[in-house]
Amino acid sequence: MSTGVDLSQFYDMFFDEAEELLADMEQILLGVDVDQPDIDDLNAIFRAAHSIKGGAGTFGCFEHLATTTHILENVLDAIRKGELTLRQDMIDVFLDTKDVLSDQLAAYREGAEPDQEVYESTCQVLRTMLEQADGGQAQGAAQAVEATVTASEGESADSPAGNDGSGSSDRIASAVSGTSGTQVLRVTLKDLKPDDARALEAEMAIMGTVLHKQHQDNTLSLWVDTTESADDIAAVCCFIVNADQLDVRAEPVPGGTKPASSQPAEAAGETQGESGAAAPEAGASQTAADSAGAPAPSATDSQLAAAAAADTAVPAAKPANATRPARKAAKKTSAPVSSTLRVGVEKVDQIINLVGELVITQAMLVETAQSLDPVLHDRLINGIEQFERNARDLQEAVMSIRMMPMDYVFSRFPRVVRESAAAMNKQIRLVTHGQATELDKSLIERIIDPLTHLVRNSIDHGIELPEDRIKAGKEPEGVLTLSAQHSGGHIIIEVADDGAGLNRERILAKAISSGFPVNENTPDDELWQLIFAPGFSTADKVTAISGRGVGMDVVRRNIQGMGGHIHLSSTKGKGTITRIILPLTLAILDGMSVRVGEETFILPLSNVMESMQPTADQIKQISETERVLYVRGEYLPLVTLHEIFDVGGAETDVTRAITVILKAEEARFALQVDHLVGQHQVVVKNLEANYRKIPGISAATILGDGSVALIVDVFALMRMTQTHVGAMV
Amino acid sequence: MQNHLENDHEKSEAGGQEYLVFTLASQEYGIDILKVQEIRGYDGQTVTRIANVPSFIKGVTNLRGVIVPIVDMRIKFNLDSVEYTNETVVVILNIKSRVVGIVVDGVSDVLMLQPSQISAAPSFGTAFSTEYLTGIGTLDDRMLILVDIEKLMTSEEMQLVEQAMV
Numbered sequence: 001m002s003t004g005v006d007l008s009q010f011y012d013m014f015f016d017e018a019e020e021l022l023a024d025m026e027q028i029l030l031g032v033d034v035d036q037p038d039i040d041d042l043n044a045i046f047r048a049a050h051s052i053k054g055g056a057g058t059f060g061c062f063e064h065l066a067t068t069t070h071i072l073e074n075v076l077d078a079i080r081k082g083e084l085t086l087r088q089d090m091i092d093v094f095l096d097t098k099d100v101l102s103d104q105l106a107a108y109r110e111g112a113e114p115d116q117e118v119y120e121s122t123c124q125v126l127r128t129m130l131e132q133a134d135g136g137q138a139q140g141a142a143q144a145v146e147a148t149v150t151a152s153e154g155e156s157a158d159s160p161a162g163n164d165g166s167g168s169s170d171r172i173a174s175a176v177s178g179t180s181g182t183q184v185l186r187v188t189l190k191d192l193k194p195d196d197a198r199a200l201e202a203e204m205a206i207m208g209t210v211l212h213k214q215h216q217d218n219t220l221s222l223w224v225d226t227t228e229s230a231d232d233i234a235a236v237c238c239f240i241v242n243a244d245q246l247d248v249r250a251e252p253v254p255g256g257t258k259p260a261s262s263q264p265a266e267a268a269g270e271t272q273g274e275s276g277a278a279a280p281e282a283g284a285s286q287t288a289a290d291s292a293g294a295p296a297p298s299a300t301d302s303q304l305a306a307a308a309a310a311d312t313a314v315p316a317a318k319p320a321n322a323t324r325p326a327r328k329a330a331k332k333t334s335a336p337v338s339s340t341l342r343v344g345v346e347k348v349d350q351i352i353n354l355v356g357e358l359v360i361t362q363a364m365l366v367e368t369a370q371s372l373d374p375v376l377h378d379r380l381i382n383g384i385e386q387f388e389r390n391a392r393d394l395q396e397a398v399m400s401i402r403m404m405p406m407d408y409v410f411s412r413f414p415r416v417v418r419e420s421a422a423a424m425n426k427q428i429r430l431v432t433h434g435q436a437t438e439l440d441k442s443l444i445e446r447i448i449d450p451l452t453h454l455v456r457n458s459i460d461h462g463i464e465l466p467e468d469r470i471k472a473g474k475e476p477e478g479v480l481t482l483s484a485q486h487s488g489g490h491i492i493i494e495v496a497d498d499g500a501g502l503n504r505e506r507i508l509a510k511a512i513s514s515g516f517p518v519n520e521n522t523p524d525d526e527l528w529q530l531i532f533a534p535g536f537s538t539a540d541k542v543t544a545i546s547g548r549g550v551g552m553d554v555v556r557r558n559i560q561g562m563g564g565h566i567h568l569s570s571t572k573g574k575g576t577i578t579r580i581i582l583p584l585t586l587a588i589l590d591g592m593s594v595r596v597g598e599e600t601f602i603l604p605l606s607n608v609m610e611s612m613q614p615t616a617d618q619i620k621q622i623s624e625t626e627r628v629l630y631v632r633g634e635y636l637p638l639v640t641l642h643e644i645f646d647v648g649g650a651e652t653d654v655t656r657a658i659t660v661i662l663k664a665e666e667a668r669f670a671l672q673v674d675h676l677v678g679q680h681q682v683v684v685k686n687l688e689a690n691y692r693k694i695p696g697i698s699a700a701t702i703l704g705d706g707s708v709a710l711i712v713d714v715f716a717l718m719r720m721t722q723t724h725v726g727a728m729v
Numbered sequence: 730m731q732n733h734l735e736n737d738h739e740k741s742e743a744g745g746q747e748y749l750v751f752t753l754a755s756q757e758y759g760i761d762i763l764k765v766q767e768i769r770g771y772d773g774q775t776v777t778r779i780a781n782v783p784s785f786i787k788g789v790t791n792l793r794g795v796i797v798p799i800v801d802m803r804i805k806f807n808l809d810s811v812e813y814t815n816e817t818v819v820v821i822l823n824i825k826s827r828v829v830g831i832v833v834d835g836v837s838d839v840l841m842l843q844p845s846q847i848s849a850a851p852s853f854g855t856a857f858s859t860e861y862l863t864g865i866g867t868l869d870d871r872m873l874i875l876v877d878i879e880k881l882m883t884s885e886e887m888q889l890v891e892q893a894m895v
Contacts, residue, residue: 357794599778645780690827691789691798692891694779700789700796708777708791 013342014055015109018065019102021048023411026098030414034088042080045094049073050206052101058199064114065104071126072097084132093129095415097122184211185230186251187222189241196241203236223251345441348401355391355398356683359588360702362391363680367704392681395588404444406484406493407435412448413455417480420459427466427476428459433483439491443562443582447493450555450566454495454578455480457552462499462576472573474498490564490606491584496577502528502570528568532556561688563698565715591682591701591711594660594673596641597650600709601673602682602701607714609661609668611676616655629659629670636661637669637721644696644717645710650674664718671717684711696720745843748866750873751820751833754808759866760878762839766823771832773813783888792821792828798889801832805887824879829889831882840873842866847875 025048032041049072056066072094078084100122104114185208189200197220204210208226215221226233230248237246362384369377369384410432421428439447463469463478470476481496504527511518511530518527534553559566564582583589590605618630619638628635638659642650651657651674659670682701685708687694698713748759776788776799785805789796799819803811819830850862861881866873883890 360794647780685794685796687789687796688891690796690829691889695781697779700777702791702794702796706791707775708789708796710777710779 011059011108014059015105016342018052018055018105021052022098022102022105024048026095026415027411029091029094029098030418032086032091034086034091037079037086039080042076042086046073046076046080049076054199054203058195060195062104062108064116064119065101065108068097068101068104068119068123068126071123071130072101075126075129078130084129090129093125097126183227183250184223184225184252185233185248187224187233187237188247189220189222189237190245190247191218192220192241192245193218200237200241204233207233207236348398352398352402355395356588359391359395359681359683360704362387363682363704364706366680395681399440399588400438402441403438404441405435406437406439406444406491408444409448409451410435410482410484413451413482416452416455417459420456424459425465426459426463426478428463428478428480431479431481433481434485437484437486437491439484439582440584446558446562447580447582450558450580451482451493451495453552453555455482458495458497458499458576462497462501464500468500472500486584490581493580493582494577495580496575498575501572501574501576502531502568504572507531524570528570531568532566560693589682589684589701589711590679592660592679593677593682593703593709594641594658594675595677596645596674597647599645599647600677600703600707601641601645602709602711603660603662603671604698604711604714605679607662607664609663611658611660613657614654614659619654627654631661631670634668638672639669639717639721640672641712642672642674644720662714662717664714667718667721669718669721671712682709682711745841747839747841748873748875749820749836750838750840751818751836753802753806753833754810755834757837757871757873759840759842759873759875760820760822764822764824764878766821766828768836769819769821769830770815771813771817771819786888787832790830792830795828797821797828797830799830799832800887800889803832803834822878822882824882827890829882840866840868842868842873842875850874 025045028041028045028048032038032045049069053066053069053073056062056069075084075090076094079086079090100118104119107114187200187204189197192200197215200220201210201213201222204222204224207228208224210222211225212223213221224233230250234246234248237248365384365387369381372380374381413432414430417428417430458480463480464472464474466476469478479498481494483496484491484493486492504524507527507530508518508520508522511527514533516530516533518530532552532555534551556566559580559582562582564580567579567581568576569579570576589602591602592605592608593600593602612631614629620628620630620635622628627638629638630636638654640654641647642652654672657672658675659672660676661668661670682703684699685701687697687700694710696713696716697710698716699711700708701711703709747762749762749765750757750759752758773787776790778788779786783805785801787799787801789798791797801811816835817832818834818836819832820836821828821830846868847864847866850859850864852859861877861884863875863877866875881887
C-alpha cells in the first residue's frame, strides 16, 4: 500500500492515538453548550477529526476512515465558521459518527474493512448536514471532499489546484494574520516523496498561510506566514520526515508576493469593520486553504459568507491568535518529542514481576541473616536492612507506574448517563468526586463493566420519574454521584443515587419465594446481600447489557475477582449507595505472619489492629459454637483459625494462644492463632491462575524459605461471623 | 522445557503422536507429551495444605515462583496403595495455560504411537471414566491406557477449575 518504508509498524500507534482523539471528541461533544458553543470546543473537535483524517490519509489504506472524517471535518468547519448553526440533533449525529469511526478503527485493527453500508449511510447523513450550510462554501467543500479523498489515496489529483485557490485567499489571510504579529518562515524539505510533499503542504496550510512554494527535484520549499514558532513547525514536519531532511528558518518570500497583500488588506479591513470579528475571517480563509480544490471564487464566497454569518457567529472574542496557542498546545502533545512515553503494558508487568522476585529474594536474605551473629556481621546486616528500604522504595515507584486516575473510568459515564436517562425519560445529573484518585491499570479496566451495571441500575430502578420525584417532594432532576477515595490500603468507589432506595418488601417477598432463610426481622444489610445471589436480579430489563450476562452476582464475582468487596446500603425514599472496596495494589502486601499448628498464614497488616493474650474471664461462650472476646467494653466475635482451616496440632486453649483483633470495613472481630511470627512484605501470588478461589483465602505468597503460605481473606472471615452471630451486646 | 527421550526410528513415521507413560498401581497410562511441562520428585514437605478440599488435592507448591496445585491421582481414583517413596513422581502439566501437578507412582517412557497401534477404549475396567480415554495403545506386549489429560484435569470432578471459566 505504501511505498518505501513499511508503515504497518506504525498502525498500532495511529490506532491508539486515533482512539484517544475520538474519546476527547466525545467528551467535548457531551459538554458543549448547544446554544452558545465555545469556539475553543468547536476548534478542538475539528482538530481531532482533522488529525485522524490526516493520519488515515498518510497510511493510504484507510479510505473509509479518511473519507468519513473528512466529511465530518467539513461539517465541523462549517459550524465553527458560523455557516451552520449547531443543533442538538447534530450533536447526536456526531456522537453516532464517533461510534462509527470507532468501529472503523476496530475493523482496521483486525485487518478487515469497515462495514460498507454503515459507512455510506453515515457519509450521506453528514453530507446532507453540509448542504444546509449557507454560501457556496458548502458546495465547494463538498467537491473538496472527493478531491481530498483522492489526494489522500496518493493519486496525483487536486493539490496543485488547491494551491492556486489558496493563493488568492492566502493574500487575504496573510493580510489579516499579518496584523497580529506573525513571521514568515521558510520550510525546506529535502528528499521528499510526492505523497509526503502533499501532506506537508496541507499541514503547513493549517499552521499558517502558505505564501509561496518552490518544488525542485525532491526538495520542497514553502514560505509560511505563521504565529507558530520554528520549533513547532519542525515538530509537525518530523511526523513525516526526519530531522536531517528538514530546515526551518525565518526568511522573507522571494519576489513580490508581499506588496500584493496590501490591497486585500483594505478589503479585509472593511469586512473587519463590518463583522467586527476577525476570527471568522481568518478561520474562513484558512480553511479555504485547507480544503484543497476550492477554486479561487470560493475565497470571495467565503468572505461574503463570513461577513453574513459574522452576526450570527459566536462572539469569538478570541481571534486567530488564541486558537493558535491552543492548537500549539495540542500539537505539542502530539509531537514526537513529548514528556510522556508510550510503553507496552507487558513491559511494565515484567518490571513489576521482577521487583516482586526481588522482594522474595530480600526476604530470603533476611531469613538467612537471622542466624548470623549480629556483632560479627553487622555490616552485612546493615546492608540487608538498607536493601530492604531500597526494595520498598523501588516497589512503590514501580507500582505507581501502573496507577491511573479514576477519571479514565468516570469520563465515560456522562454519555452512559445521558443516553440511559433519555431512554427512560428521566432527568439525571451526574456528579463525580475524586477523579484524580489513582487505581492500578488492570483494576481500572475491570471496574468499568461492574460500574456501568451499577450506574444503569441506579438509573433504571433507583431514580424515579420526574413526576414521581415531584410527588415525593424532591427535585425532578435526580442526582447520581460517582466518587472515589483512598482509605488505608484500599480505594473506595461509590455509586450513590438520591432515588427511592431499595424496596425492602419486594426483595423480602422475592427472597422468601425463592426459598432463602429470611423473615421480617432479617436486618437490612443481610437482606441486601441476597441481591447478589445468582438468579436473584429482580426485573433486570436493561437489555443493552444483557448480552454480557451481567447481573449483580456477576458484578460481585468481578469485584471479588479483583480482591475487593461490594456493599449495599439504602434508605427508603432517600436513595441507595453501593460501595466497592478494592485493594490498591495486588502485587505486594504488608503482612503479619502467624503460626497455627505447623502451618503459617498471613494476615494483611492493614486489617490488624492489635494482638493480645486473653484471660479466661474475657472469653464468653454465647452458644455452643460461638464465643466472644470482651475487649475494652466491647464484645467482639471470636474466630478460631485452626477450626476454620482444619489445622491439626494447634493450640486449643485460647488463654495460651494469641488473639489478633482485626478490622474489616467498619466491623471488628478477634482471630485466635497460636502465635505471631513477624511482619514483612509479602509478594502476592495469584491462586486462581492455576487453581481456584479458596474460601477464606485471598491469595498465596512464597516465604523466605521457599514454601507457600496462604493469605487470609479478612473480609470473608468477617462475613462468617455476621451470619452466625446476630446483633452484638 | 520438555526433557523427554527420543525414539529415533519411530519418530520418522508420519501421523504418530508421542506419549509420556506413567504408572498408577502397576497399570500403565499414556498422556500427550505436549501437555507435560516437567517431571519432578515428590516432596511432601514443600506442599502447603489447603483446608476443606477433597483429599486428592494435596495442596499447592512453589514452582519457581508460581503457585501450582498438586493432585494425587492415586487417591482420586481410589487405588489401593498410596505410598510416597523415592520413586514417587510429580508430573507437572501445562493445560490451557494452567500449570498443575499430578502425583503418580512412576514415569517410564516417552513413546511414539501410530494410529495403527491404538484401538478403542474398553467400557470398563479402568480407573478413569471412559469419557476421558482416547484409546488403548499396544506396543510389544504392553498395554497403555491413553488418557485425554486435558479433558480430565479441567473436568468438574477434579475440582481444579472454576467451571464457569472452562
